[in-house]
Amino acid sequence: MDIKKVFENNEKWIAEKLAIDKDYFSKLSKGQNPEFLYIGCSDSRVTAEDLMGVKPGEAFIHRNIANLVNNIDLNVMSVLNYAVRYLKVNHVVVCGHYNCGGVKAAMQAADLGVLNPWLRNIRDVYRLHKDELNNISDLDLRYNRLVELNVQEQCVNLIKTAEVQEAYKERGLTVHGWVFDIHNGKLIDLKIDFPKILEHISEIYNLY
Ligand code: CO
Numbered sequence: 001m002d003i004k005k006v007f008e009n010n011e012k013w014i015a016e017k018l019a020i021d022k023d024y025f026s027k028l029s030k031g032q033n034p035e036f037l038y039i040g041c042s043d044s045r046v047t048a049e050d051l052m053g054v055k056p057g058e059a060f061i062h063r064n065i066a067n068l069v070n071n072i073d074l075n076v077m078s079v080l081n082y083a084v085r086y087l088k089v090n091h092v093v094v095c096g097h098y099n100c101g102g103v104k105a106a107m108q109a110a111d112l113g114v115l116n117p118w119l120r121n122i123r124d125v126y127r128l129h130k131d132e133l134n135n136i137s138d139l140d141l142r143y144n145r146l147v148e149l150n151v152q153e154q155c156v157n158l159i160k161t162a163e164v165q166e167a168y169k170e171r172g173l174t175v176h177g178w179v180f181d182i183h184n185g186k187l188i189d190l191k192i193d194f195p196k197i198l199e200h201i202s203e204i205y206n207l208y
Contacts, residue, residue, distance in 0.1 A: 036091035037083035066102030069157040084163040096151040097180040151177040160205040
């Protein structure tokens with residue numbers, strides 16, 4: 001797509017919105033009240049709002065390479081803090097996707113420069129689940145499974161945070177792990193068991 005087309009598209013989009021509701025933008029400017037925080041991959045094919053049918057104002061969105069929740073990443077931690085403590089979202093979603101380039105890169109023996117420390121998080125996920133993963137001989141299936149396990153571990157990382165633990169006690173906030181199947185467009189719920197994970201990690205990570 002030609003980048004100059006963006007502004008034409010924007011004018012069209014404005015006209016479409018105003019044709020449906022002439023107060024569309026004045027309503028939008030009044031504030032946001034999203035029900036959930038979505039943490040997904042930056043991959044250009046995984047169009048968060050579009051694939052979920054979510055309208056402006058309905059989801060707080062954070063995207064990075066391979067949908068990681070790293071506790072010393074000020075970016076994701078700030079997004080989480082703001083969404084949970086100020087916007088009062090009731091759901092936090094980690095959404096991975098099959099054919100994730102970040103996950104694939106972490107399965108290879110290669111020096112990727114500044115990406116090394118970022119992708120190290122995924123190598124750590126691999127190490128945690130090495131036995132299960134190495135038992136899958138089909139490399140494509142192993143790759144898919146690592147995508148799922150990466151989502152699961154990022155959910156665990158969320159549950160280790162004070163924001164999530166507090167909001168869970170206070171109002172029953174829930175963490176979800178999803179995978180987007182790029183081959184057919186389906187969103188798959190991995191059905192992460194939040195209370196079980198919290199109980200499992202609470203001996204060490206409990207902040208309350
Ligand atoms: Co990706």
